[in-house]
Amino acid sequence: MKSKNKHSLNPDTITVSQRVTKEDKMDTQYLKAWEAELNTCIRCAYCFEGCPIFKQLGWEVDGARGKAVLAYGLLTGELEPSDYVVRKIYECSFCRDCTERCSANVAIPDILAAARADLVSAGFVYDEHRALLDKIKQTGNIFGKKLTPPIREGETPILLGCRFLERSEDAQRYLEILERIGIKPKVFDEICCGMPFGVLGYKDELIHHQQEFRKRLPGDEFICLCTTCTFFIKKSYPELNPRYVIEVIRERLPNANVKKLDLKVTYHDPCNLARGLGMVDEPRDILKMIGVEVVELPTNGKEAECCGGGGGLLVTNRELAEKIAERRLNEAIELGVDMLVTLCPTCELNLGNIAKRGDKIEVRNLLDLVWQALK
């Protein structure tokens, strides 16, 4: 071994780094509100365990803790908002697995939403995001086309959500489910709940959109068919009281005339349903009621792995979102079942796209099975 005596490596001499903050740092009007929450995070790294992005990419900057640290760096001005930092802040599916596993339940997705809002304010805008939001502004839905809701003049307002609005045949069937369990649906000329504005960081535009959304609602209480819309509305419109369709079905299904389906499937818990709304038993109870046996995935309930489709990831980095879905789908295939059922239309879309390529497993919405059982 050769020995040199460079000054910096003398154990008695240390070059201690200094905190470097830029005077002209990015304006962090939204992140400021999260400073205490970022200090609550003890950086224990427990959030690595289930983070789907970390599992795919493997650098600490990809895990939830790493992203919280990036947000802190933007807040303090120690980090400049480069394209790389922006990409990392947007590479999150908002699955909330991190919050669920966190000792202190630190809301990292909410912190990232604030970071995104500050980045947007600073001019870091993805063209794909802008195009999506413009579609909503122009047509009221994420598809940017005229969609006609299957109007029903009943008593209980039903919010379909963009994805079911576009899948009109499915929407008709799901409305039939409600009718068969004694509900008279009132379908109205709805617009998007505004979730994309929120998760992609367009807070100012969200406020304006929310006003429009509220104007279309026939009342504060309604049933919502989409998992993500329900979760977003509960979080972002505290004055509204939506019920998720699955709650209503579970209450009323025991009194309905149900045909047992005699199927064996696996069930993928959507993040916004299990972790967001806390509904883990409800879908399983319903599947049991209609004679469907559930073979559980290795991670399920509140610890279920994400499909990769949330948080705008399908728009920001589709390849990554699909890799996450592929991993999840492979777990289902290994169970030896023919069908994976889920509830969130985005999970259905992302997992379904991968399933179609492999032809090894079918992906269906749980509501399809309920409809079949009530036929």
Added chain:
Amino acid sequence: MGKNVDIKLLESIVGKENVSNHPAIRYVYGSDASVHQSMPDVVVQPRTIEQVQEIMRYANAELIPVIPRGAGSGMSGHTVPIDGGIILDMKRMNRILEIRPEDMYCRVEPGVVDDDLNRALKPYGMFYPPSPASSRIATIGGEIANNASGIRSVKYGATRDYVLGMKLVLANGELVNLGATTRVEAAGYQIHRLIVGSEGTLGVIVEATMKFIPLPKLRCLGMATFDKIEYAGDAIADIITSGAEPSMLELMDHIAIKAVNTTLNIGLPDVEAIVLFEADGKVKEAVDYEMQTMKSICEKHHGEVKAMSYDAQERTRIYAGRKKLFAALSRYKEGLACTALADDMAVPYSKMAECAKKIHEVAEKYGVIMTAYGHCGSGVMHTKILMDPTKKEQWEAAKHAVEEIYDYVHSVGGITSGEHGIAISKAPSWKKARKDLLPVMRAIKRALDPNNILNPHKLMDAPEDWLTATPLRYWVKA
């Protein structure tokens, strides 16, 4: 900082995709679960032993610090590159190489996560017991480097008790095989035991041979409440000296209880102290005997046993307060951060209650909030300092509180760290208490790492003041 690291060379060793000196990556890898922050010059993710050797040869020739890093969950600044250099992120070397149930050992790469190893051992009816609270993400390499342990260390010991051998890359890139695969070895220096707890200062662990043991078939957990913490302390000391064999023996003080009750609303009894006691084993009669012994001792010391159960769900309920304590502390009061300083001292059993009282006294004196809880069965007292991390005066107060608590701990024959290691935060107090040991440790360090490139400025070489050793990772306002 600002080392002239040859990125192209590192890329040629591990591949371009496994090297990054991007400011954002350096910033993220500049902190861990401690209060410290200092950026590395580059982060490298090696996949093979040969790659680690090549990196070390290069770093040793160029005098560039190298800091091996597992999950980065250390609470004392173990992986914070105080003087810059190369972070070796070992998480990609995460293969379980061999499980030999017939010989009761396994060989693993350093990046294997503790829980993953236990999942792999479970089908054989075996387990690897040291599991710290962070076992879900903690890597075996990190656990060895820190001699990690957890709630069941009272019965099963710490990581050191399970390391049979290892492959170590020295500072100059040489690879050495240490230890054995047998349970006993009497052949010269037990160097592998020296590496356990060396905090990355003596070599890079690139493979470990770990022993494992059969899983217990039964577990029973009880909860006893005490009106005075002295009674709880006496009961703990008595349980240990009685010869009872708890598999867990935990203490929670009234601040811990209040934190759980006010933030989580799970209705723990409003008393001065709670003791959780657990026994495990193969035969119910034997477990019953242990539980009854501990119950009687608690009652002898004015404790009231509120619950005792074998049922897994009930055990989860009984343990919920302790399990969620950390969460409760983090949410104790808006604006306060839960900092790991003076957080894992160990004291003699007879001083457990007195230590808890001293912690409360010091906290009050310096205007911070401190709780006392921990794995008292193994003598470990945990505490966290809850403070406003944005205020400079709070840090000064914390510094004095830490100093005073450690002076007390050492005066009663206790030690600085039972579980979390020394690194930066605890070095000043530890060095003060172990002056006699420092020259020996420095001599060992110089022998194995003459150029001082492996995790420099930690342990015996750490700065005298943890508060100024690195910038704090919190944004302290003027």
